[in-house]
Amino acid sequence: MSIGSAAPRPYLEVKDLTIRFETDDGIVQAVSGSSFSLEKGQTLGIVGESGSGKSVTSLGVLGLHRTRSNAKVTGEIWLDNEELITATDEKVRLLRGGKMAMIFQDPLSAMHPYFTVGSQIVEAYRVHHPGLNKKTAREKAIDMLARVGIPQPERRFSDYAHQFSGGMRQRAMIAMALVNDPQLLIADEPTTALDVTVQAQILDLIRDLQEEFGSAVIMITHDLGVVAELADDVLVMYGGKIIEKGPALDVFQNPQHPYTWGLLGSMPRLDREVRDRLTPVKGTPPSLINLPDGCAFHPRCPYAGRNGNRSFTDVPVLREAGAGGEHLVACHLPAEERTKIFQQEVLPNL
Amino acid sequence: MLAYLIRRLINAVVTLLVVTLVTFGVFFLVPKATGSDPALLYVGKQADPVAVEGIRTKLGLNDPIIVQYGKFLKGIVAGRDYSNGPDITHCSAPCLGYTFKTNQEVWPILIDALPVTISLAIGAAVLWVLMGVLFGVISALRRGSIWDRGVMTVALAGVSLPIYFTGLLALSIFVYGLKWLPNAEYTPFIDNPIKWFTGLILPWVTLAFLFAATYARLTRANMLETLGEDYIRTARAKGLRERTVIGKHGLRSGLTPLVTVFGLDVGALLGGAILTEAVFNLRGLGYWALQGIRQNDLPTILGVTLFAAFFIVIMNLIVDLLYGVIDPRVRLG
Numbered sequence: 226m227s228i229g230s231a232a233p234r235p236y237l238e239v240k241d242l243t244i245r246f247e248t249d250d251g252i253v254q255a256v257s258g259s260s261f262s263l264e265k266g267q268t269l270g271i272v273g274e275s276g277s278g279k280s281v282t283s284l285g286v287l288g289l290h291r292t293r294s295n296a297k298v299t300g301e302i303w304l305d306n307e308e309l310i311t312a313t314d315e316k317v318r319l320l321r322g323g324k325m326a327m328i329f330q331d332p333l334s335a336m337h338p339y340f341t342v343g344s345q346i347v348e349a350y351r352v353h354h355p356g357l358n359k360k361t362a363r364e365k366a367i368d369m370l371a372r373v374g375i376p377q378p379e380r381r382f383s384d385y386a387h388q389f390s391g392g393m394r395q396r397a398m399i400a401m402a403l404v405n406d407p408q409l410l411i412a413d414e415p416t417t418a419l420d421v422t423v424q425a426q427i428l429d430l431i432r433d434l435q436e437e438f439g440s441a442v443i444m445i446t447h448d449l450g451v452v453a454e455l456a457d458d459v460l461v462m463y464g465g466k467i468i469e470k471g472p473a474l475d476v477f478q479n480p481q482h483p484y485t486w487g488l489l490g491s492m493p494r495l496d497r498e499v500r501d502r503l504t505p506v507k508g509t510p511p512s513l514i515n516l517p518d519g520c521a522f523h524p525r526c527p528y529a530g531r532n533g534n535r536s537f538t539d540v541p542v543l544r545e546a547g548a549g550g551e552h553l554v555a556c557h558l559p560a561e562e563r564t565k566i567f568q569q570e571v572l573p574n575l
Numbered sequence: 576m577l578a579y580l581i582r583r584l585i586n587a588v589v590t591l592l593v594v595t596l597v598t599f600g601v602f603f604l605v606p607k608a609t610g611s612d613p614a615l616l617y618v619g620k621q622a623d624p625v626a627v628e629g630i631r632t633k634l635g636l637n638d639p640i641i642v643q644y645g646k647f648l649k650g651i652v653a654g655r656d657y658s659n660g661p662d663i664t665h666c667s668a669p670c671l672g673y674t675f676k677t678n679q680e681v682w683p684i685l686i687d688a689l690p691v692t693i694s695l696a697i698g699a700a701v702l703w704v705l706m707g708v709l710f711g712v713i714s715a716l717r718r719g720s721i722w723d724r725g726v727m728t729v730a731l732a733g734v735s736l737p738i739y740f741t742g743l744l745a746l747s748i749f750v751y752g753l754k755w756l757p758n759a760e761y762t763p764f765i766d767n768p769i770k771w772f773t774g775l776i777l778p779w780v781t782l783a784f785l786f787a788a789t790y791a792r793l794t795r796a797n798m799l800e801t802l803g804e805d806y807i808r809t810a811r812a813k814g815l816r817e818r819t820v821i822g823k824h825g826l827r828s829g830l831t832p833l834v835t836v837f838g839l840d841v842g843a844l845l846g847g848a849i850l851t852e853a854v855f856n857l858r859g860l861g862y863w864a865l866q867g868i869r870q871n872d873l874p875t876i877l878g879v880t881l882f883a884a885f886f887i888v889i890m891n892l893i894v895d896l897l898y899g900v901i902d903p904r905v906r907l908g
């Protein structure tokens with residue numbers, strides 16, 4: 226590297242991403258100042274409740290808010306050294322489904338009911354390979370169906386989405402997303418609509434394909450088990466903000482934010498004694514139109530008053546959590562106190 | 576598929592039978608209950624009793640109602656003879672009887688009226704689908720814009736204004752005022768296609784305005800719903816052009832529900848657009864329906880009702896069969 230040149234950018238770098246929607250009820254602050262980055266071959270898990278901004282963030286990366294006239298997106302998104310927010314619609318469109326692709330949550334509603342599964346994959350392939358003849362595209366689609374483990378791909382090519390089982394449908398969806406060898410794959414709760422037995426198969430499939438293609442993967446989920454299994458890094462989102470992020474191992478072994486503790490506490494586990502109840506995070510997620518002052522989590526946080534009353538007035542920023550350089554948390558509690566609470570009050574109940 | 580088709584056809588025939596039964600019952604039993612005599616309608620009020628009794632015998636009005644109905648059905652399928660002693664009148668199949676007032680066979684009158692109604696209905700249908708879908712789609716894409724509000728206001732007016740208002744207004748402006756168009760009249764297409772066209776253009780537009788308004792609203796609502804679907808987001812996520820997203824993925828599901836409504840609307844119109852035909856003096860089925868009602872002419876009313884029912888049943892069948900093709904989730908059988 227020559228003197229003066231910046232360090233090479235990560236494959237995906239999101240800086241200060243803010244997404245808001247103007248609605249009749251007011252401005253929805255869906256994502257506020259999110260920054261994160263991701264290298265090829267790595268997996269980033271984004272966890273949080275419904276409405277925490279995880280899906281909106283990923284749709285923002287794909288530029289899918291551009292068709293919504295009431296959406297306002299600011300910040301920077303760098304994909305392979307190209308900035309996407311200021312790029313033209315046409316440029317982003319060509320990246321979409323090509324360099325970056327997305328797997329959606331419910332494949333039954335995410336696939337068109339009136340077109341065959343095969344033709345939808347062919348369509349995805351041909352739009353990024355103009356001039357390619359139909360026969361070659363068809364062979365490619367059948368090949369992809371086979372690769373994601375769909376038996377009798379030639380026959381299934383002509384079936385409609387409703388004729389597939391849930392797991393097979395998600396496999397077909399993955400085949401469609403991967404048909405153009407995307408370098409960035411975003412999976413938005415890919416296993417939520419599936420049976421537990423099928424979930425593991427789909428996750429294995431995504432992991433295998435990631436190794437094969439070497440892509441960067443963003444795994445959006447509210448299932449911490451999925452993140453623990455697949456992710457290298459984790460973002461925890463709450464009220465449109467990243468409130469904790471770091472290497473997955475650190476975040477799980479030494480979670481820092483009271484909300485993350487809550488998420489861990491609300492996860493059913495088989496390797497523990499049977500308890501009467503899970504411990505849910507009390508209260509409801511905040512309205513994104515009227516976020517609480519200060520820390521958005523304070524109305525639900527059992528420790529909100531412990532450090533003066535700053536949680537009620539000041540918005541906490543992401544700072545080093547204290548344990549290691551890459552583990553960040555947005556919480557007003559001092560590091561020692563957080564560690565103490567976690568060790569003494571939270572861990573014994575997990 | 577074949578079994579399904581046969582079952583549906585049998586179904587259609589049964590439906591038509593029920594319609595004839597009900598109509599026959601209403602039109603031939605009700606006069607009896609109210610004391611008015613169909614035979615009197617036939618011969619006129621001051622007729623001598625012998626003539627009335629002759630007519631009664633000839634038309635079989637003395638037979639039990641079920642026998643009369645049987646003869647009526649036989650007339651449609653095989654023709655029938657009306658006889659009063661040696662005086663025999665043969666009415667060949669399909670026979671719907673004779674008009675009371677003018678003693679003409681009903682079937683040929685209606686067959687002659689059919690091209691008028693078909694021309695009117697088909698022309699208007701083409702027009703209203705094109706207009707309705709076009710305006711509806713644009714409104715959906717520019718939701719909330721001035722264009723959208725304007726179109727929806729006009730559409731509301733279109734739905735609310737009756738044909739006899741818009742039709743007469745159109746006549747007074749374009750025919751009597753500006754003299755751009757000849758008075759609406761029907762010329763058979765084969766005789767003179769241009770006259771056929773110019774004579775029907777005003778009725779088409781008037782009728783289409785009414786329906787286009789409904790279709791624009793329907794299309795707009797369907798498109799808005801469709802464009803919010805997950806698979807539209809998927810289409811965009813694949814990197815498809817916005818034109819393909821709307822024009823292929825959006826229209827394909829946004830317009831499918833219209834097929835049902837369209838089929839039934841056309842079916843209903845083929846049975847006679849009474850108001851439009853009356854306003855523009857077109858002698859289609861609707862005109863004869865009106866004549867029949869005005870003159871208490873039971874055979875005519877019965878005939879028109881049968882035609883109307885036939886078209887509705889047929890269009891319904893076509894729509895159902897078509898759905899199996901356009902919506903893969905509908906499995907026939």
